[in-house]
Amino acid sequence: MSFNSLGLSDALLKAVSKQGYTTPSPIQQKAIPLILEGKDVLASAQTGTGKTAGFTLPMLQLLSLGQPLRQRPVRALVLTPTRELAAQVYQNVKQYSTYLDIRSTVIFGGVNQNPQVATLRNGVDVLIATPGRLLDLHNQRLLSLANIEILVLDEADRMLDMGFLRDIKKIMAVMPAKRQNLLFSATFSKDIKALANDILNHPVLVEATPENTTVDAIDQQVYRVAKGLKPDLLVKLISDGNWEQILVFTRTKHGANKLTKKLISSSITAMAIHGNKSQGARTKALDGFKKGTVRVLVATDIAARGLDIPLLPHVINFELPNIPEDYVHRIGRTGRAGASGLAISLVSADETSFLRDIEKLIGERIPMEIVEGFEPDPNASTEPIKQGQGQGRNSRPQSRKSSAGNSQSSGSSNRNRNRRRN
The missing domain is CATH 3.40.50.300 (P-loop containing nucleotide triphosphate hydrolases)
Structure with missing residues (x-):
């Protein structure tokens, strides 16, 4: 199978070819046509399976079908748990939108917000963000999510593990109810399935590889x-x-x-x-x-x-x-x-x-x-x-058994610190 068979536009195929890719990965083969159909997707995919292109390519195509609005409000939001992942997704979006009239930017904590705000004021179609900085700027009324058409939660399992459930719910509350939702996770835990049930509308399940298997190589x-x-x-x-x-x-x-x-x-x-x-x-x-x-x-x-x-x-x-x-x-x-x-x-x-x-x-x-x-x-x-001697997620094995948003967990203060850092 080639990328040409997935229904992507010539502009996107040209960008894909420029990156040296000829054959789509399994997650891309399964997810891209479904996303192009406008369906909500719940996808299980490990890092390194090509999942970013799996949602980036169809997202860009859907956005490019309509005329860009004069003010260019944010129409697609990609939420990631970490700054590094946000930056990498942004690079992918930039590369694949080379031949499209699509503007994008990335925002995350740990750096001065002023340059990020200046870019947003000039108008962007696609915003890649970590939850903490996104809410900070929204609360300051420096960005609006009122025109979101597509929402992507990337590495949703890690976002729950880092204690972002409450932030995610706050973000959901300020977006239009009618939108396309894409949730990508390495595993389908009970918490992920509960989140998917809250966010996704009749989702199609996509699994690139069996859950929790190691690579043969x-x-x-x-x-x-x-x-x-x-x-x-x-x-x-x-x-x-x-x-x-x-x-x-x-x-x-x-x-x-x-x-x-x-x-x-x-x-x-x-x-x-x-x-x-x-x-x-x-x-x-x-x-x-x-x-x-x-x-x-x-x-x-x-x-x-x-x-x-x-x-x-x-x-x-x-x-x-x-x-x-x-x-x-x-x-x-x-x-x-x-x-x-x-x-x-x-x-x-x-x-x-x-x-x-x-x-x-x-x-x-x-x-x-x-x-x-x-x-x-x-x-x-x-x-x-002994648990509690370490820091971060690995000192809290109970977090998988309890609600991801349980503020009474012994790791809640650590999760709050993680949230502020993003």
Whole structure:
């Protein structure tokens, strides 16, 4: 199947060709025709499956069918959970609208709002935004959502995990009731299905791949190791393997900073990316990583969500997530576009139950090794890490079982901080 068979306009096909794409991905094949028909869509798609083009291309086509209004009010809104994902979606919208009379912009927190407001005043058709900054500007009456025709919730599961449910509902309340709604999520949890039921109108369900499966092209490996020896083992693996472009996951922001310092002291270029970093620092780290000047990017789950890094060869779980689905999200950043990838997990005794839950989820045992000189501590407790010691989503396993908007959750203050940062 080619893009020509999906019903896209010549202008969009030309833009797609300019980006070097010839064959649509499964999610694009399924979603684009449905969206062009004006249907509400509930789509399950992991990062790296081409989902952004899956909603961007038909959205742009629908917007281009009518004459642009003189004032150019915002007609399409794409909500994302993180600044990085918002910026990446914006780049896609710009690329695919090259030959269309469509204006777009992106707004998010952590930067001066004045340039964003100036662009909005000049008129835009497509707005990509994080919920916090969007509500800030709306409350200041600096933008209107009264003319929204298409709403996209990208990575909706992460938005719920970050505590954006209340913000999403506020945003819904100031948009026209009649609009097309597109909800993209990596998983279909109970909370996601409840949100879809509130927002979508007779949606069509689209699944690109079976839920919670790992990519066949990814080689997975576990190294059992004493907790205190993890940093040195990581340095040894990177150095001995002469690896380049490694994405390393830690459970906490403090852990990310500490590990980054360790890597730098071992002559391995590294930068950390997490919610406490300024937007400038986050952008610099990501750019350096993509260009190869930064060898290792150390990230927390929330910061890394939605990062688009083509052909990423190595993902390392310095610490396992206590939510097994997060393991699937993490390692899914490698092994894309037909390329092979390697996902390594350094597992200490107190992560034994996390590993067991992950293997149960993916339906397979992950090969295990022990490196001489880095043996696990036979006397270490296998009791799970106490929750609440970390920061961010991985310190709140109960959040999946309770309402995503439950302000009584122990992680509510963390979610509020995440919301303000966006």
